[in-house]
Amino acid sequence: MTEARTDAVREADQPGFDRRLLPPMMLGSVLNPINSTIIAVALIPIGKALGAPPSQTAWLVSALYLATALGQPVVGRLIDIFGPRRLFLVSTSLVGVAGVVGTLAPNLWVLVAARVLLGFGTCAGYPAAMALLRSEANRTGRDSPAGVLTALAVTNQTIAVIGPLLGGLLIGLGGWRATFALNVPLAVAAVLLGLLRLPKPAGTGGGMGVEAGTEAGGGTGAEIGGESPRRGRPDTQLxxxxxxxxxxxxxxxxxxxxxxxxxxxxxxxxxxxxxxxxxxxxxxxxxxFIDLRVLGGNTPLLVTYGRALVSYVVAYAFLYGFTQWTEEGFGLSPFHAGLVQIPMFLLGIGASIVSGRRQGVRGKLLVGAVGQIVACLVMLTLHGDSPVWMLVVVALIFGVPQGLNSLALQNSVYFQADPERTASSAGLLRTFAYVGSMVASSTTAASFGQRANTGGMHHLAWIMLGAGVLFLLVTVFDRTLGRVATTDTQAAK
The missing domain is CATH 1.10.287 (Helix Hairpins)
Known part of the structure; x- marks a missing residue:
């Protein structure tokens, strides 16, 4: 008992997670999802204003994810080497530039270019947040609280709640261009928070150890730009x-x-x-850039990436395909289409909060997989004359996997990845997710063609159902998930 009390006192004396980092972490990480969800209700108004069918406006979705899928692991690697501050400031500044370009865009393809800029501009937020979590773990000598990981996931989902409704309001007040103008004040706020809160470099070439770990006098040689103890070589070159x-x-x-x-x-x-x-x-x-030897030997992480790809095929096909159908096939306004999405995101937030401190990820993923399958089956029963409450039911069912899958995938990568490459591994998770979004966008465009009608929505639902079944099978037969449960429990303490 004396030894246990001594350990408890020693742990209490250790510094805790620096909560001042949370505002820039959260704002930076939500720049991408807020633009993802707002565009969902803006696609039909943009298409009508610029004379573009769904098969062309799909590029507004894909352009952002193409840029982000490419940029996140690259920016994540740069963050691993140089630290988050500079990359965060440059990247979020680009979001403001993209907002101006999108607001003034004269045609669809300039608008697509603005979405590409947005994609690159939102690249730094999530990898920077994960890198800061890892650096704080190094500084404090213990894993960052599971509550911080949960807060990060819940923040993204909260923005997803606001996104469709906010998009509908902005379109009603100022037209679809207002959804791009929103990025200007968001970028200004992110840059100011980054300047005020993110740790400044104490030297050069040092990565996270220089920016955050040096204050505590800790960190390894690899963290401050020396030789990597794992590979015995410099690890700060591009x-x-x-x-x-x-x-x-x-x-x-x-x-x-x-x-x-x-x-x-x-x-x-x-x-x-x-x-x-x-x-x-x-x-x-x-x-x-990506250590294939290490990654190839990390089967659990590779499976997590594959699971993320399949999961986001379903999630993004619903977000964009179902929303377009509710507007054009069912007849809702952008504002009311956004309202239909709110139950999904609210339930997703609740699911994340309730499950956030519980050990393990396997149970979350299994429940999320079943939720996706059930929701797709219900989608197949919908028609243009279905009651509105049926749309809300589908959104509620999708809320369960929305909350559980994103949290479980995020936690899996945090504990499965090489600590020296936390940011780039987190960026690579988003890359696989965005490849899934590309597949979803492509299948949505192919299913709808010139008009988002009920037949196209049913075709899309069958594709989503197949992806949901594959997600369930990959999860059921993945025996490595139990190891994440042990580590997750330690982090929650």
Whole structure:
């Protein structure tokens, strides 16, 4: 008992998580989801104003995710090396520029360019938040509280609640251009918070250990720019050729997914060639952009990435496809279409809060998988003359996986990833999620064609159902999830 009391006193004397970091972490991480959810209710008004069908306005979704899927692991790697402050400030400033370009855009393709800028501008928020969590764990000598991870997930879901409703209000007050203008004050607030709250570098070339870990006098040599104890080599160099080949692989793949057709077979050939060159480069590089040897040996993390891809195919197909159908196929206004989405996000927040401090991720993922399947089955029963309460029921059912899956995937990566590459691993999680969004956007465009009608919505629901079943199977047969439960429990203490 004496030894236990001594351990308790020692733990109480350790510094706690610096709560001043939470505002910039949260605001930075929500810049992407708020633009994702607002555009869901703006697609139909934009299409009508610019004379573009759903098959073309789908590029407004894909442009952001193409840029973000490419940029997040790149920016995450830069954050691992140089720390979050500079990358956060530059990136969030770009969000403000994108807001101005989008507000003044004269046509659809300039608007698509603005969404690309938004994608790159929102790249730093989430990897920076995860890197700060890891640096605080190094500084305090203990894992960051599970409540902080939960708060990060709940913040993203809270913004998702506000997004569709806010988008509908903005469209009603100032038209669809107001949804882009919103990014200007958000970017100003993020930059100011970053300047005031994010730790300043104490030196150069030091990554997170320099920015956050040095204050406590801790950190390893690798953290302050020395030799990596894991690999015995410098780990602060940029692998520019690897980043370029990664970009070529991802862009060609996503361009193919955006317009599925046999005539575009050459894009798959480019994807295969660039992917092979990328793998060859990373296996030879002294400081690879993505350490394929380490990643290849981390099967649990690879499975988590695959699970994220499949999960987000369902989530984003519902967010964009179902919302477009409620406006054009069912006849709701953008504001009322946003209202229909609110029950999903509210229940998602509740699910995250209730499950946030409970150990393990397996149970969360299983319940989330079943929730996706049930919701897709209910979607297949909907028609243009269905009662509005049926739309709300579908949204409520989707709220369960909305809250559980995102939290479980985030926690899985935090505990499965190499601590030295927390930010880039978190960025790679988002990359797989955004590849899933590309698939969802492509299948939505193919299902609807020129108009978001009920037949197209049912076609999309069948695709979502198949992805939901695959997600369930991958989760049921993944025996490594039990290890995350043990670590998750330790972090919650």
């Amino acid at each position: 692998d520019l050729p690897g980043m370029g080949l990664f970009a070529a692989t991802l862009i060609s793949l996503l361009l193919f997914l955006m317009n599925l057709h046999l005539r575009d077979w050459y894009l798959l050939a480019i994807t295969a060639a660039a992917g092979a060159a990328f793998a060859a480069r990373e296996l030879r590089a002294a400081t690879p």
